[in-house]
Each structure stands twice: as structure tokens, then as C-alpha cells.
Amino acid sequence: MHTIKGRILLAFAALCLLTTPVILFYFSSSEKINLAHNIKEQVDVFNINRLKVLNVYNQILESDSKLDAFYLESSTNNIKKYQQFYANALNALVALKENQQLTSQVVELRLETIEQRLTLLNTNVNELIRLKRKRGFKDYxxxxxxxxxxxxxxxxxxxxxxxxxxxxxxxxxxxxxxxxxxxxxxxxxxxxxxxxxxxxxxxxxxxxxxxxxxKEIFNDIVKIESAIGNENAGLVYNIHELSNQLDQDVESLHGVLKEDLTLLSKGIRNFIILFLLITILFLVAFAFIFSNYITKPIKLLIEDMNRVIANKFKTETAIQTKSSTQEILQLKTSYTKLTETIKDQVNALNIKNAELERLNGKLKESEVELKDASQIKDKFFSIISHDLKGYTSNIVSMTQVLNANTKLTGEERRVFGSHLQDTAQNLQLLLDNLLNWAKNQMNDKNLNKRSFDINKVLEKNVELIREVAIRKNITLNIDHKAILKGYADKDMVDFVVRNLLSNALKFTPEGESITVAATEKEHELAITIKDTGVGMTKTQIKELLNANTQAISTKGTNNEEGNGLGFGICLDFIKRNGGKIIIDSKVGVGSSFTFTIPTQLSRTSILN
Incomplete structure (x- = not known):
């Protein structure tokens, strides 16, 4: 036992005797920890199915109630999914309650509360579905x-x-x-x-x-709508509140389970600390005896290491020892390999530092872009606050005149009413533009692309502006073609058509005309809105096509107000749907705005 190997073997034997209680305690504690983790996993299974229940419920509320199958069939795919997920959640909850390893009365009470609330939530959802079917939709x-x-x-x-x-x-x-x-x-x-x-x-x-x-049927629908409710009252409110309460209950249950697991882990930790203290005492005694034998070669190793570190690993190792002990020689070899490895890692670190400096440069460029974007937003909100205040002030002023002058003639009231309607429509368009711009700025990438009839979209928007066009003595023409199907986000296309028609009406003098047409060209639709208005210069067209970076607002032929947001949003919407906008205009002759959208699902439309 005068060799390093012999002494280490003797120390190892003593250490094995010390570790026997730790091994036995480890297996016992591991089983308890596994049981605690299994219970936590069961809770997670329940919670996943509960969240799926709420997700499918939202799909039923938002989309299923607009489908014919919802009223013609006893169940839809989403209702079947809801029932399946609810059954899974309830089964997981029952399995938790029947788990023989549950010894905490607090956990049992919380599981009982969760089960009651889940059952009540299911009752409310079923009642809401029943009321939705009774209320009906379209022809049902x-x-x-x-x-x-x-x-x-x-x-x-x-x-x-x-x-x-x-x-x-x-x-x-x-x-x-x-x-x-x-x-x-x-x-x-x-x-x-x-x-x-x-x-x-x-x-x-x-x-x-x-x-x-x-009248009776309408009042019955009103009662059903009141029972269904919204985020403030009714079944929708009750389901939302129950969902929040279940969130809190599950979070609280996780907290209790986590606390139990923490207590178990703390007991294991205390035992291990005690074992470590005993082991340290043993190692100190062993090190004191063994150090006399290995101190000198280790000191040489440390001195050489300090020398290499002082030279930043640029020199070779030069350790010299007369020891013939195999362990010391192996230590020297390992030290030499370690030094070479550290050298390689230092070189690699230098390369990484250079890469970090390059990334820092890019980060500074991003910071400049972010400041520019912030300035653009400030400019937009300044325009919005000015126009919004102007429209509301006009409405208040005209209503005050109407209320104060009770002797106004019918014609005078009609004129005031027309001005009020125009101002309200402009205010509505401003708010619509603001909401869509805000949604766009938040990088909303959710597109609801589907196939739809473009003629219906054009006809609906033409009818929206027809009354204003009549007052301005402007002729509206729409070129009816066969049914043309486009594949895009219908709401975005509807927004673009409405803004382009509004702009055409704004810049077309009295007695002129506006023409709307749609044609199909090789897997895409081209929608053209053409007017015989004031027209634009090339500079104005260029500024308009840059409307996504700056707000452009110009008064119309009758001093109609604009907000400068709409066309920039139109550009973004059409681009995100795989299309483009083309402007052809001549001063004094008129303008033609043409945008394209795909007619069917393609690789380009998917990527966009």
C-alpha cells in the first residue's frame, strides 16, 4: 500500500462503505420523486385537454355557428372534438382523484373544486350551443x-x-x-x-x-342574444370567468404539488449535505497523509501551468519531473493535452469575439432603423389626432346648430343631414384605416385566404358610395363579367376596394364618372378603378407609392378631408396577398388604379 494506486484503493473501499446508506436512501427517494412527477404529469394531461376544450369552444362560437351543418346535423367536427377533449379532461381528473398516492387533503379539495367548475363550464357551453342553434343563422x-x-x-x-x-x-x-x-x-x-x-x-x-x-320572432332573438351575452354578461361571460377560475385552480394545484416536491427534495438535500460533510472529513485526513507523496510533482505542474497562463498559452509546456510513478506520468500527459486543447479553444474564442463585434455592428444598425420607425409612428399619430378631432368637432357643431335652430326648413335640414352623413362616413373610414394600420404595425401575419366572388365585393362597395356620388353628380359604372373567383383574404381586398373607391370619389369633380372593372389574366385577377378626375403628376404617383413609409393626405375637389393612412395599408395588404398595385394617371384626364390578386392557391400565395 505504498503506491498511489494502493492508497487510492484503500480510500475507495472506505468511501464505498460510506456511500451504502446514500444509495439506499437514493432509491427510496427516487421512487417518491417519480410518483410526485407522475401526479404532476397527470395534472398536465388534464390541463392540456382543458385548454383544448376552450380552444375548440372558441372555434364553435366563431365559425361553426355560421355553417349550415351546425343547424342541419346533430353534431359538427368541432363539437365532436369538444366532447372528446372534455371527456379526456374529465377522465384525467377522475384518475387523479382515484390515485392512491394522494395523501394531501388540500390536493383532494382542489381537485374536487376543479371537477365542479369543469362540469359547470361544460353545462354552460352546451347551453350556449343550444341557444345558438335555436337562434339560427341565415335560413335556419x-x-x-x-x-x-x-x-x-x-x-x-x-x-x-x-x-x-x-x-x-x-x-x-x-x-x-x-x-x-x-x-x-x-x-x-x-x-x-x-x-x-x-x-x-x-x-x-x-x-x-x-x-x-x-316582431315576436325578433324579440325572441333579442332574448337569446341577451342570454348568450358577451364579455360583460351572459353565458359567454360565465364561460370566460369559469375558464379564468380554472386557470387559477390549476396554477394553485401546481403550486401545492411543487411545494410537496420541494419538501421532498429538501429532505434529500439535507441527507446529502450530511454525507458530504462526513466524506470531506475523510478526504481531508486522506489528503493530509497522501499529500507528502505527490506534493512535489504537482507543485512543478502548477508552476509550469502559471508560466503558460502568463504567456497566454503561446508557449509550449516544459514540465520536468523525476518521478517514475505511472499516475504522475499520466497526469503530465493529460496536462499537456489539456494545454493544447485550451490553446485551440482560445483561438476559437478569438474568432467568436470577431463575430460578436460584427453582430454588434448589425445591432446598432437595427437600433437606427427602430428609431426611424418610431418617428414614423409619431408622425402618423399626430395626423390621426388632428383629423379625428376635426371630424368629431364638425359633427358636434352641426348637431348643435340643428338643436338650436328649430325653425330650419326641410331643405336646410336635408343639407345638414348630408354634411353629417359625409363627416360620419369620413370618420368611419379614418377609424377603419387606423385599426388596420395598427394591426399591420403589430406584424399581424394571420391571413384568412379563401376563394370568393370579386364581383360581389365590388358591387357592395359601389353601393356604399352611391349616395355620395349622386350628391356630387358623379356617374358610377361597374363592368359586370362572369363570376370571377379570387383567392386571398376577402376582408383585406374589401378594405382596398373601399379605400380606392373613396379616393376616386374624392378627386373626381362634379359631372364626371368612375368605372370599376375586373378581368382575369393567367392565374390572377386584375381589378381596375378608373376615374375622370383631376389626375396626378409622376412625382405625386411616386410619393403615393411610398405611402408605406410616410402619410400622404390631400384635400379633394370639394375640400374633402383625408387622413393619409389608407393607401399605405392598401399597398401592404395587396403585397401580403401576393399581388401588386399599378397606377396610371395624367393631370386633367384622370387616374386608373389596378391591383392584382391570385385566382387559386399557389406556391407564391402560400409563401406570402
Whole structure:
């Protein structure tokens, strides 16, 4: 036992005796830790399925209720998924409750609370689905019946077209805004029609019955909408609150399990610390005895190491020792290899430092770009605040004049009403532009690309501006073609058409015309909006095509106000849908704006 190997073997034997209790304790503790991890994994399985339940519920609420199958069939794919995920979550919860390893009463109580809330959430979701089906959509349910009644009213001679349209307008206002004020207005209007027709009951008997039926169905839908609710009340609010409570319950359960695992780990740690203390005492005694034998070669090794470090690993090792001990010789060899390895790593580190300096340069460039983007946003918000204040001030001023002057003639009121409508439409367009710009600035990459009829989009937007065009004595022409299908985000395309038509109307003088047309060219649609307005110079066209970096706003032929946001968003929307915008304009002749979109799913449209 006078060799290093012999002494190390003797020390190893003693250390093995010391480690025997640790090994036994390790296996016992490992089993407990594994059980705790298994319980935590079961909780995670439940939580994953619970989150899937909420995700599918949102899909049912947002998309399934607009599908025919939702009303014609007993179940849809999403409803089946919801039921499956709910069953999985409930089974995972039951398995947790039946786990014999649960010894904490706190955990059992929390699991009971979670089960109750999950069951209540499922009840609320099923009730919401039932109410959605009862309410119906388009030709189904109560809404389908209501549409049938209103179509019958269109053929009633005792109710004028304007009165019928007023009913439809109040109905649409309620469905869009969810405000009971509009429901009350519809009921008041219907009651006034019934009261008027009751004067000639025999002639209007059937019309009164149909109108009463329409009114009853509408009020039933209002009640269902109130029961379904929104983020502030009703079933939607209850489901949201239950979801938040379940989030808190699961988080709290994780905390309890984590605390139990921490306590178990702390016990293991204390035992290991005790073992380490004993081991250290043993090693100190062994080192004191053994150091006399190996101190000298190690000192030489340290001196040589210090010399190499002082020279930043640029010199070779030069350790000299007369020891013939195999372990010392192996140590010397390992030290030499280690030194060479460190040299290689230092060289590699120098290369990495150079790469970091290059990346720092790029980071500084990104910082400059970020400051430029911030300045652009500040400029946009300055324009927005000015225009928004201007529109609202005009509306307030005109309503104050109307309220203060009760003796205004019908023609004067009509003029004020037209100005109010124009100002409100401009304000709506500004807000629409602002929302889309903000969404664009947040790098929203979610596109809802699908196939749709471009003619319907064009016709809808032409009708939106028709009244303003009539007041400005501008002719609107739309070139009807066969059904043309585009493949893009329909809402984005709708936004682009609306902005381009608004701009054409703004810069076209009275007595001129605007033409809208769509043609198909090799896997893409070309939509052209052409006017005979004031036209633009090449400089103005160039500035407009750079509208994504700066806001361009110009007053129209009748001093219509603009906000400078719309065209920049149009450029981005069309680009993201795989298309482009082309401008052809001549001063005094007019302008032509043409944008393209794909007609079918392609590799380019997928990448975009």
C-alpha cells in the first residue's frame, strides 16, 4: 500500500462503505420523486385537454355557428372534438382523484373544486350551443323564420318600401352593435305601423299578423342574444370567468404539488449535505497523509501551468519531473493535452469575439432603423389626432346648430343631414384605416385566404358610395363579367376596394364618372378603378407609392378631408396577398388604379 494506486484503493473501499446508506436512501427517494412527477404529469394531461376544450369552444362560437351543418346535423367536427377533449379532461381528473398516492387533503379539495367548475363550464357551453342553434343563422332557426316574415312584408302594399327598409335597418343595427336601444326602436316602429294599419283592419288583417309574428320572432332573438351575452354578461361571460377560475385552480394545484416536491427534495438535500460533510472529513485526513507523496510533482505542474497562463498559452509546456510513478506520468500527459486543447479553444474564442463585434455592428444598425420607425409612428399619430378631432368637432357643431335652430326648413335640414352623413362616413373610414394600420404595425401575419366572388365585393362597395356620388353628380359604372373567383383574404381586398373607391370619389369633380372593372389574366385577377378626375403628376404617383413609409393626405375637389393612412395599408395588404398595385394617371384626364390578386392557391400565395 505504498503506491498511489494502493492508497487510492484503500480510500475507495472506505468511501464505498460510506456511500451504502446514500444509495439506499437514493432509491427510496427516487421512487417518491417519480410518483410526485407522475401526479404532476397527470395534472398536465388534464390541463392540456382543458385548454383544448376552450380552444375548440372558441372555434364553435366563431365559425361553426355560421355553417349550415351546425343547424342541419346533430353534431359538427368541432363539437365532436369538444366532447372528446372534455371527456379526456374529465377522465384525467377522475384518475387523479382515484390515485392512491394522494395523501394531501388540500390536493383532494382542489381537485374536487376543479371537477365542479369543469362540469359547470361544460353545462354552460352546451347551453350556449343550444341557444345558438335555436337562434339560427341565415335560413335556419328563428333568424330563418324572421327572414321569411320580412320577405312577406315586402309584398304588403300598406307598408311602404322606406318603412320596410327602416325595419331592416333597426334589425341590422341591433345585430351589429348588440344595443337594446335599436331593438326598442324596431319595436316602436313596428307598433306604429300596426296601429296605423289597424284603422283599416279588414284590409290589413294578414299584414298585421305577419308584422306581429316578425316582431315576436325578433324579440325572441333579442332574448337569446341577451342570454348568450358577451364579455360583460351572459353565458359567454360565465364561460370566460369559469375558464379564468380554472386557470387559477390549476396554477394553485401546481403550486401545492411543487411545494410537496420541494419538501421532498429538501429532505434529500439535507441527507446529502450530511454525507458530504462526513466524506470531506475523510478526504481531508486522506489528503493530509497522501499529500507528502505527490506534493512535489504537482507543485512543478502548477508552476509550469502559471508560466503558460502568463504567456497566454503561446508557449509550449516544459514540465520536468523525476518521478517514475505511472499516475504522475499520466497526469503530465493529460496536462499537456489539456494545454493544447485550451490553446485551440482560445483561438476559437478569438474568432467568436470577431463575430460578436460584427453582430454588434448589425445591432446598432437595427437600433437606427427602430428609431426611424418610431418617428414614423409619431408622425402618423399626430395626423390621426388632428383629423379625428376635426371630424368629431364638425359633427358636434352641426348637431348643435340643428338643436338650436328649430325653425330650419326641410331643405336646410336635408343639407345638414348630408354634411353629417359625409363627416360620419369620413370618420368611419379614418377609424377603419387606423385599426388596420395598427394591426399591420403589430406584424399581424394571420391571413384568412379563401376563394370568393370579386364581383360581389365590388358591387357592395359601389353601393356604399352611391349616395355620395349622386350628391356630387358623379356617374358610377361597374363592368359586370362572369363570376370571377379570387383567392386571398376577402376582408383585406374589401378594405382596398373601399379605400380606392373613396379616393376616386374624392378627386373626381362634379359631372364626371368612375368605372370599376375586373378581368382575369393567367392565374390572377386584375381589378381596375378608373376615374375622370383631376389626375396626378409622376412625382405625386411616386410619393403615393411610398405611402408605406410616410402619410400622404390631400384635400379633394370639394375640400374633402383625408387622413393619409389608407393607401399605405392598401399597398401592404395587396403585397401580403401576393399581388401588386399599378397606377396610371395624367393631370386633367384622370387616374386608373389596378391591383392584382391570385385566382387559386399557389406556391407564391402560400409563401406570402
Amino acid at each position: 332557426g328563428l333568424e330563418g323564420n324572421m327572414r321569411s316574415q320580412i320577405h312577406q312584408l315586402e309584398n304588403v302594399t300598406s307598408i311602404s318600401l322606406s318603412e320596410n327598409l327602416m325595419l331592416r335597418r333597426r334589425e341590422k343595427d341591433f345585430f351589429l352593435r348588440g344595443d337594446l336601444h335599436y331593438a326598442n326602436l324596431l319595436n316602436q316602429h313596428a307598433d306604429s305601423l300596426i296601429e296605423r294599419m289597424a284603422a283599416n283592419f279588414d284590409e290589413n288583417h294578414k299584414a298585421i299578423i305577419v308584422l306581429n309574428r316578425y
